[in-house]
Amino acid sequence: MPDVSLIRSELLAWYDAHARSLQWRAPPGAGTRTEPYRVWLSEVMLQQTTVPHATPYFHDFTRRWPTVSDLAAAPDAEVMAAWAGLGYYARARNLLACARAVASDHGGVFPDTEAGLLALPGVGAYTAAAVASIAFDRAANVVDGNVERVMARLFAVETPLPAARPELKRLAAQFITDDRPGDWAQALMDLGATVCRPKSPTCGLCPLTDQCLGFAGGTPERFPIKTKKAERPHRLGVVYVMIDAEGRVALERRPDKGLLGGMMGLPTSDWAVGAVDAAAPIAADWREAGAVEHVFTHFSLTLSVRTARVEGGGDYEWMTVEAARAALPTVFAKALDRAGEPALI
């Protein structure tokens, strides 16, 4: 069986030499830690999101709101617009709720325990453990998709995900000690991200191959075993681009709950499998401007784009096309692009 102590020392030594340099990370051995605010912000942005995608958002947020109290004081609309394009918008709503809870209930200082962090909005088991270990140097079992994959390969776990989660978490727990907990968590995640990758892992560069049951079996890439996902349905809908005399576009704030919740959006029909009720929001000389395709987590979508020149007013927020594009989720930004130059509508 894999030797826990040996794996720890070999992986930490590998991390000391190969740690990725990331904006929100203090390099190993520097004797410094990243502020809790930045650790938390980066962890929330990185939930189900790649490092290259999240990085410019991290820069923008920390420049505009250098502390958690600054963020707590920011208007909802500004924060939601700043998050536009990053996806999973409940994260942005919870981010604000969390910042405000820290500001009002904790004097602007993050709780320094895993349990205290777990009680905050948008902070689940992973993020609480990550912030506790990375920002506060507490022994915590940080288990994300990388850690699950590394454990599944090290121990050749045949149980498929998601049923294997508890077992993978137990396997990860045996490595947790008071020695360099933050570095340990990041070392495991870096290994998973750069060497023990989902596809074509580079086992030749891995410090743990001599301890890895998956490698010993010859096909480490088959772990973790996964159950098949249901295929996603395809929905249809119509999106309406209304331009007023000043070239501004009509937007509406979407309800807090549900898809793209809390974000600005273009007026649309319902999105459904098969025919949809495409009654236009107002009477106008509507023109067809083509369609956009978009893929969400659990369905794909074809949106017909219809454009019209209209008078302003109504229950809409009228914004310049530039401002709208920056504030809109990607699916609507695509539709706006498809609609073309406002002067030509």
Add this chain to the structure above:
DNA sequence: CACTCGTGGCA
């Protein structure tokens, strides 16, 4: 447990 909830890159 099962489902909802984005986006972009890549094989």
Add this chain to the structure above:
DNA sequence: TTGCCAAGAGT
């Protein structure tokens, strides 16, 4: 082109 998947959380 299509499917996979990335530092998950909430319900």
